[in-house]
Amino acid sequence: xxxxxxxxxxxxxxxxxxxxxxxxxxxxxxxxxxxxxxxxxxxxxxxxxxxxxxxxxxxxxxxxxxxxxxxxxxxxxxxxxxxxxxxxxxxxxxxxxxxxxxxxxxxxxxxxxxxxxxxxxxxxxxxxxxxxxxxxxxxxxxxxxxxxxxxxxxxxxxxxxxxxxxxxxxxxxxxxxxxxxxxxxxxxxxxxxxxxxxxxxxxxxxxxxxxxxxxxxxxxxxxxxxxxxxxxxxxxxxxxxxxxxxxxxxxxxxxxxxxxxxxxxxxxxxxxxxxxxxxxxxxxxxxxxxxxxxxxxxxxxxxxxxxxxxxx
Numbered sequence: 042x043x044x045x046x047x048x049x050x051x052x053x054x055x056x057x058x059x060x061x062x063x064x065x066x067x068x069x070x071x072x073x074x075x076x077x078x079x080x081x082x083x084x085x086x087x088x089x090x091x092x093x094x095x096x097x098x099x100x101x102x103x104x105x106x107x108x109x110x111x112x113x114x115x116x117x118x119x120x121x122x123x124x125x126x127x128x129x130x131x132x133x134x135x136x137x138x139x140x141x142x143x144x145x146x147x148x149x150x151x152x153x154x155x156x157x158x159x160x161x162x163x164x165x166x167x168x169x170x171x172x173x174x175x176x177x178x179x180x181x182x183x184x185x186x187x188x189x190x191x192x193x194x195x196x197x198x199x200x201x202x203x204x205x206x207x208x209x210x211x212x213x214x215x216x217x218x219x220x221x222x223x224x225x226x227x228x229x230x231x232x233x234x235x236x237x238x239x240x241x242x243x244x245x246x247x248x249x250x251x252x253x254x255x256x257x258x259x260x261x262x263x264x265x266x267x268x269x270x271x272x273x274x275x276x277x278x279x280x281x282x283x284x285x286x287x288x289x290x291x292x293x294x295x296x297x298x299x300x301x302x303x304x305x306x307x308x309x310x311x312x313x314x315x316x317x318x319x320x321x322x323x324x325x326x327x328x329x330x331x332x333x334x335x336x337x338x339x340x341x342x343x344x345x346x347x348x349x350x351x352x353x
Contacts, residue, residue: 045075046255049106049115052080053191055213059241060119063259066139070258079115081106100126103244107133110244116252118244122237122268123210127276129244136245136256138265142212144239144289146172146232148225149214150206151199155225159183163205166198170306172208174285175232177308192217208232212239233287233302233313236271236280240264263292266323270299273327278303278334283350284343288330290323297323301330303339306346312339 046067050060057078064076083105100107102124109115111132122138129135148156159165159180166188167173173185188195188204192213199207211226243259245252267290280286288301297320302313314337316330 044073045077046117046252047077047079047115049079049081049109049118051083051102051106054217055121055192056119058216059121063119063139063241063243066259067255071255074255079109081109081115100124107244110246116245116249117256118242120242120244121213122240122242123235125237125242125244125272127272127280132247133244134247135242135265136249136253137243137258137260138268139241139243139259140261141240141264141267143215143226144234145211145229146208146227146234146238147211147214147223148206148208148227149196149199149222150224151202152205153224154206156180156206156227156231159206164203166195166204166207167209168195169208169235170283170285171235171287171304172232174304174306174308175287175302175311176208177306178304178311179231179308181308192219196222210235210238229289229300233300234289236275236286236288237268238289240268263320266297266320267292270297270323270327273324274299274301274331275327277328277331278339278343280343284346286343288327290327292320295320297326299323299326299330301327301334303334303342305342310338310342312337312342 048060050056060078067076083102103120106118107130110118161182162184164184164186166186168188176185188207195207198204243256245256270290271288274288278286285304290297290299296317298317300315302311304311312334314330314333316326318326
């Protein structure tokens, strides 16, 4: 069928929820267009027993799907924006960034205790070096441990008593109808989110005359501007999942404010800055903020962590 649009997606519950949301939106705004989901397994999905930082490489959850767009097996892909590497492969582009959901991280604890009330030595699980570093910074007395698997797997490990608490992205928890399990939403001054967290990325082939106009209708200009600033920050730092980098932006009128940080793995050093400017300059603000952190010593941290990751 000529009008069928094929969406490439991972097979997890959350990925399928996100892809179904885009499918419905495309069908509603373009009646007569049939949309099909194509499940593609990525390297990040196949390797579940190793912490993300040790798997190595960029694009752990997107590379195989991007290859499917490039070779024509699918027309577009739906990713979590926080999974997107700073650089997009040649021939591809971000076709749309829908309106962002809650960008924060949340604590879900078996005992219902907030982060500051967890007992010393409490075992806290997270899949992210960014979260782990910030947790260790605010609560160095906690036992922060790596936690892999999809959201269902992580919740099961919590409920089985393997962890006293887990820290997850609010957007994923809410999208899967688990908001009632949230113990505490962490504000950005405590836990700065990942670049793009809470936003979706609709990735397409560059200059695609059929798919480009279809996806453009789903773009949310303020979200795209904020994500552009955050991703410019990430790109300047050449960051990936092997280093604790965070950034979160917001818009107030024509003003864009971006906070970013680079941390030591153990949370002992946290280099953090905030910068404000015009929304139209979001990308430039991201670059300048990253440079400000580099000038304060973030470069030495990043170089050492990348070298250690390469050795392993």
